[in-house]
Amino acid sequence: MSKYLVTGGAGYVGSVVTAHLLEAGHEVTVLDDLSTGMREAVPEGADLIEGRLQDSARHLGPSFDGVLHFAAFSQVGESVTHPGKYWENNVGGTMALLAAMRSAGIRKLVFSSSAATYGEPVSVPITESAPTAPTSPYGASKLAVDHMISGECTAHGLAAASLRYFNVAGAYGDCGERHDPESHLIPLVLQVALGSREAISVFGDDYPTPDGTCVRDYIHVADLAEAHLLAMDAISSGEHLICNLGNGSGFSVREVVATVRRVTGHPVPEIAAARRAGDPAVLVASSEVARERLGWTPSRPDLAGIVADAWDFARARHAGG
Ligand code: UFG
Numbered sequence: 001m002s003k004y005l006v007t008g009g010a011g012y013v014g015s016v017v018t019a020h021l022l023e024a025g026h027e028v029t030v031l032d033d034l035s036t037g038m039r040e041a042v043p044e045g046a047d048l049i050e051g052r053l054q055d056s057a058r059h060l061g062p063s064f065d066g067v068l069h070f071a072a073f074s075q076v077g078e079s080v081t082h083p084g085k086y087w088e089n090n091v092g093g094t095m096a097l098l099a100a101m102r103s104a105g106i107r108k109l110v111f112s113s114s115a116a117t118y119g120e121p122v123s124v125p126i127t128e129s130a131p132t133a134p135t136s137p138y139g140a141s142k143l144a145v146d147h148m149i150s151g152e153c154t155a156h157g158l159a160a161a162s163l164r165y166f167n168v169a170g171a172y173g174d175c176g177e178r179h180d181p182e183s184h185l186i187p188l189v190l191q192v193a194l195g196s197r198e199a200i201s202v203f204g205d206d207y208p209t210p211d212g213t214c215v216r217d218y219i220h221v222a223d224l225a226e227a228h229l230l231a232m233d234a235i236s237s238g239e240h241l242i243c244n245l246g247n248g249s250g251f252s253v254r255e256v257v258a259t260v261r262r263v264t265g266h267p268v269p270e271i272a273a274a275r276r277a278g279d280p281a282v283l284v285a286s287s288e289v290a291r292e293r294l295g296w297t298p299s300r301p302d303l304a305g306i307v308a309d310a311w312d313f314a315r316a317r318h319a320g321g
Contacts, residue, residue, distance in 0.1 A: 003027040003063055004232075005106075007053060007097065008070030009046060010037025013112060013168060013221060015175040016067055019043040020225040031059055032071060041175060053093030056100035056140055066108030066232055067101060069094065072141070075183060076116065078280060079138035090141035091148075098152055109149065110231045113162040115244065117143040124250075124287035128164070128242045135278050146242065153240040160239075161231040166217040166246035166285045168224055170306040176219075176313030186218070186307060188312040189257055191264035200268060203252050204275035207282075213253035215282040217246035220306045223298035230294040241293060246285025247301040256303070263307045 004021055008014040009030030014037070021028050028046040031053070042048050049059050053071050060067075072090045073079070079086045101109065116139030117132050134140040143206040145162075150203050152158040169186045171177065177187050205212040227245050235241055251259075254270075290296045300306060 001025050001027065002065035003029075004208040005029050005060060005064050005067045006046070006070065007031045008072065008112070009039060010039060010041045010048070011036055011070055012179070013091060013165070013176070013224060014068075014070035015041045015043060016172045017225045017228045018046050018068070019172060019175055020200045020222075020229055021258070023140050024048060024229060025153070031056070036112065036179070038178065041178070043175065054096045054275045056097045060100045060104040060106060062105050064104065066110070066230055067097070067106060068110045068232070069097060070112040074110065074135045074138065076234055077183065079136050079141070079227050080278070082135035085167070086137045086141045089101055091144050094145045094148060097320045101158075102152075102156060107157065107159055108232060108235060109158060109160040109162065110228050111145060111149055111162045111240070113146055113164045114139060114142045115164050115166045115285065116245070117146060117164060120280045121283065122152060122278060124282050125248055125284045126244060127286045128244055128289055137164065150240045153238055159235040159237045161235050161241040161243065164242065164244045165224060166219055166244070166283060168221050168228045169218045170222065170300070170309040171232060172222045172225065172309070173315030176310065176317070179316065185256055186260070186310050187314065189260040189268060190264070190311055192268050193241075193264035193311070194259060194318050195316060198269065200257060201271050201272045201273035202257070203273050203279065205272055209252055209281055211252050211254045212280055215250035215252050215284065217248065217250055217284045218256070218303055218306055219246050219298060220300035220309070223300050227290060227294055227296045234294050241295065243290040244285040244291055245289050246287055247298055248285060248287055249301070250282060250284040250293060251303055256307075259307050261304050263304055263311055
């Protein structure tokens with residue numbers, strides 16, 4: 001059993017990883033300023049410190065065996081209009097966290113990075129050696145942190161992994177996606193099925209893809225969570241392991257909408273809308289490194305299953321559960 005600090009454990013992915021750590025018998029303290037996370041999302045059994053990354057030094061002590069770092073702003077569009085917010089929190093906050101870890105002698109870190117570090121892909125599937133040319137301050141902030149972590153590993157012997165997520169979806173029990181405002185495709189389509197939104201806007205149908213809509217690699221949040229526990233065990237001092245996490249298969253926006261229709265039985269009207277700025281046509285991961293280095297195999301690759309879990313969560317929330 002180990003004791004971990006989970007920053008951002010009141011958010012979507014952080015709460016699911018916290019639930020997995022607790023189930024594996026670990027002790028978890030969540031550090032979250034609740035600016036986007038929600039108190040009720042923190043799984044029972046974890047302690048919550050309501051605080052900012054910038055004050056990490058106050059909360060970190062040598063009793064922690066490692067840190068899993070999720071706390072960050074994550075809206076690509078907002079990062080374009082308010083870049084300073086992203087540098088201050090995602091980059092500045094992580095600098096403070098790394099310094100606090102160094103002072104407290106905590107030598108293990110798993111970081112929530114993103115496929116957004118790559119930007120427009122040169123070829124697909126995307127491998128970790130692909131060029132990193134983020135197209136938004138959000139992606140740039142995640143890449144900057146990846147570089148900071150590499151330096152920390154080299155200079156101070158930190159053991160670290162950056163996990164670059166593709167399109168995270170689905171839910172795990174009481175833990176699911178509840179961004180406000182919501183911008184992600186699957187929860188938005190489910191809002192239509194619930195009757196709280198009239199139609200789904202399809203952003204662009206003239207991309208160079210089979211049906212003209214963007215293709216993404218959807219990964220179940222519980223599969224993603226399992227990779228974090230494996231990464232914590234796989235990392236070694238002085239090495240910065242970087243792994244993509246995806247299923248390796250792509251689904252178009254129209255295929256996602258069709259899957260939601262099948263799973264929910266709702267007709268889900270769609271409206272053709274203009275392209276959203278900054279959306280690459282196709283983002284699909286090569287997760288070979290995660291398979292080889294972590295021994296990770298996603299066990300829930302089926303899109304209908306991912307949507308069904310998200311649907312159960314959305315319905316329970318809608319009913320006030
Ligand atoms: N889309 C629509 N209509 C909507 C919402 C989304 O057509 O109402 C489309 C988008 O244009 C995109 C696809 O659905 O083509 C998926 O969009 P999401 O917003 O769900 O996800 P993204 O692929 O834009 O973003 C995800 C993560 C980011 C990460 C990015 C890079 O949410 O954090 O992948 O991999 F940076």
